[in-house]
Amino acid sequence: MNRNINFAIASDHGGFELKNKIIDYLKSKNFEIKDFGTYDKSSCDYPYYAKQVANAVLSEEFKKGILVCGTGIGMQITANRFKGIRAVCPNNCYCARMSVEHNNSNILCLGQRVLGEGLAVEILETWINSVFQGERHQKRIDMIDE
Numbered sequence: 001m002n003r004n005i006n007f008a009i010a011s012d013h014g015g016f017e018l019k020n021k022i023i024d025y026l027k028s029k030n031f032e033i034k035d036f037g038t039y040d041k042s043s044c045d046y047p048y049y050a051k052q053v054a055n056a057v058l059s060e061e062f063k064k065g066i067l068v069c070g071t072g073i074g075m076q077i078t079a080n081r082f083k084g085i086r087a088v089c090p091n092n093c094y095c096a097r098m099s100v101e102h103n104n105s106n107i108l109c110l111g112q113r114v115l116g117e118g119l120a121v122e123i124l125e126t127w128i129n130s131v132f133q134g135e136r137h138q139k140r141i142d143m144i145d146e
């Protein structure tokens, strides 16, 4: 695994438990992480947390972001409002891999109410281990921001 990556992580209440499991997993693999909240199960607003992580990735203090909510969708929609963020919500390992190889995704969104813990961790592992292929894909990514 590429351990040069550090992660900004956050969830709302709908993703709180899966976020904690992901943090435990990443720490067990010696990755550096920062948890931007939420810190308990009280109802809260996912856009606030998505914005924290999007800004953390754009600041370049963190290489990658992880956002967890009920479905992953609200987090994805919010994070993608930020120019330079490519947030994805893959529900299988193939899409997780392609989202990096072709789209250079920099935020992974996961849905606690959609994915079991086992699949969520496999998607995360696949996403971390995938490598952007550049070349023609870089040109297309540049076109997104133009």
Ligand code: RB5
Binding pocket: 012, 013, 014, 015, 046, 069, 070, 071, 072, 073, 074, 075
């Ligand atoms: C919260 O109930 C839920 O709407 C949120 O976690 C997320 O799934 C939104 O996309």
